[in-house]
Amino acid sequence: RSLSTLSPPVPKFDTVACVGLGLMGHGIAQVSAQANFKVVAFEQEQRFLDAGRSRIEGSLGKMLKREKISQEQYDGIMNGITYTTDFADLASSDLVVEAVIENMDLKKQLWGELNNVCKPDAIFASNTSSLSITEMADVSGRPDRFVGVHFFNPVQLMKLTEVIRTVHTHPEVFDACHSWVGDIKKVAVSCNDTPGFIVNRLLVPSLTQACLMLDRKDATIKDIDLSMQLGAGHPMGPLHLADYIGLDTIHSIIAGWVEKYPDEPAFEMPKCLKERFDNGDLGRKTGKGFYHWGAGDVRGEP
Numbered sequence: 537r538s539l540s541t542l543s544p545p546v547p548k549f550d551t552v553a554c555v556g557l558g559l560m561g562h563g564i565a566q567v568s569a570q571a572n573f574k575v576v577a578f579e580q581e582q583r584f585l586d587a588g589r590s591r592i593e594g595s596l597g598k599m600l601k602r603e604k605i606s607q608e609q610y611d612g613i614m615n616g617i618t619y620t621t622d623f624a625d626l627a628s629s630d631l632v633v634e635a636v637i638e639n640m641d642l643k644k645q646l647w648g649e650l651n652n653v654c655k656p657d658a659i660f661a662s663n664t665s666s667l668s669i670t671e672m673a674d675v676s677g678r679p680d681r682f683v684g685v686h687f688f689n690p691v692q693l694m695k696l697t698e699v700i701r702t703v704h705t706h707p708e709v710f711d712a713c714h715s716w717v718g719d720i721k722k723v724a725v726s727c728n729d730t731p732g733f734i735v736n737r738l739l740v741p742s743l744t745q746a747c748l749m750l751d752r753k754d755a756t757i758k759d760i761d762l763s764m765q766l767g768a769g770h771p772m773g774p775l776h777l778a779d780y781i782g783l784d785t786i787h788s789i790i791a792g793w794v795e796k797y798p799d800e801p802a803f804e805m806p807k808c809l810k811e812r813f814d815n816g817d818l819g820r821k822t823g824k825g826f827y828h829w830g831a832g833d834v835r836g837e838p
C-alpha cells in the first residue's frame with residue numbers, strides 16, 4: 537500500500553518531456569539526456585524541432601571536441617532524445633517541462649492540451665522566467681502536480697535551478713522535482729511563486745538600474761560593465777548580460793511587471809532598453825544591442 541497522500545502517487549521520473557526547444561528548452565532536454573533520462577523533445581513545427589536538434593548537436597559537439605564527453609557518450613545522449621511534433625508522443629512522460637515563448641495565453645492553452653494528452657499522474661513544470669506559475673497551475677487540470685523549474689542561460693553551464701511552489705503544489709510533487717534537479721546535476725533552490733522568483737527579482741532591477749544610469753548619461757556602457765566585472769566580480773557586466781539574455785526577454789519581463797505591479801518602484805522601463813527593443817536590436821541574437829556581436833560570439837564589442 538502506498539504511503540503517499542497524493543493519489544495517484546508521484547511517478548518515478550523515467551521519461552521527461554521538453555516542450556519547446558528554443559534557447560532554454562534545448563538545454564533542458566540536453567542536460568536531462570546527459571543524466572540518462574529518456575527525453576521526448578517536442579516542437580509544434582518541424583523547422584523549430586530541427587533547429588533545437590542542431591543546437592543540442594552543436595553543444596554536445598563542443599563537449600566532444602574538448603573531450604568532456606566521449607563519442608560513445610555523445611551517441612548515447614543523442615539516442616536518448618526522441619524528437620517529435622506529435623502531442624500524442626508525450627502521453628507516457630512522467631515529467632513535462634515547458635519552455636515555450638513567454639506568452640501567458642499560449643502557455644495556458646498548451647497546459648490544457650497537455651492535461652488531455654498526458655497520463656494522470658504526470659507532473660507538470662514551467663520554465664517561465666517571470667510569469668505566474670499559479671495562473672498556469674489553475675488551468676492545468678492538476679494544480680497539485682504543478683511547479684516551476686527555472687533554469688539559467690546557458691543551461692549547459694549554469695549550475696542553478698529554482699524550484700517554485702504555488703499554494704496548491706503537493707509537497708511530494710515539490711520534493712520529487714527538487715530531487716530531479718539534483719539528478720540532472722544542477723543545484724536546486726526552493727521558493728514561492730512571486731514575480732521573478734529569487735534570481736530575476738534581484739537581477740532584472742539591477743539590469744534596469746544599469747540602463748537608467750545610461751539614460752542619465754552617468755557613465756558609458758563600457759565603464760558600467762567593467763565596474764561590475766572588476767568591482768563586484770560578476771562574469772559579465774549588466775549591459776553585456778542584458779544583450780546575452782536578449783533585450784526582448786528583458787523588455788518583456790519589465791513590461792509585464794510594470795503593467796501588473798504599477799506601484800512597485802523597482803519595476804521601471806528604461807528609455808535606452810525600449811529604444812533598442814523598438815528598433816529590433818535585441819542583443820546577441822540579432823547581432824546588435826548595447827554591443828556589436830559576431831557569429832557565435834559570447835564577448836560582444838562596444
Ligand code: 3HC
Nearest residue numbers: 595598599602665687688689690692693736771772781834
Ligand atoms: N554547451 C556546451 N559547452 C559550452 C557551451 C554550451 N552551450 N557554451 C560554452 N561551452 C563551453 C566552452 O566551449 C568552454 O569550454 P572550455 O572551458 O573547455 O574551453 C566553456 O564552456 C566556457 O566557455 P567560454 O570560455 O566561452 O565561456 P566563459 O568562461 O567566458 O563563460 C558564461 C561564459 C558561462 C556565459 C559566463 O560569461 C557567465 O556566467 N555569464 C553570466 C551568465 C548569466 O548570468 N546567466 C544567467 C542569465 S539570467 C537567466 O538566464 C534567467 C532568465 O530567466 C532571464
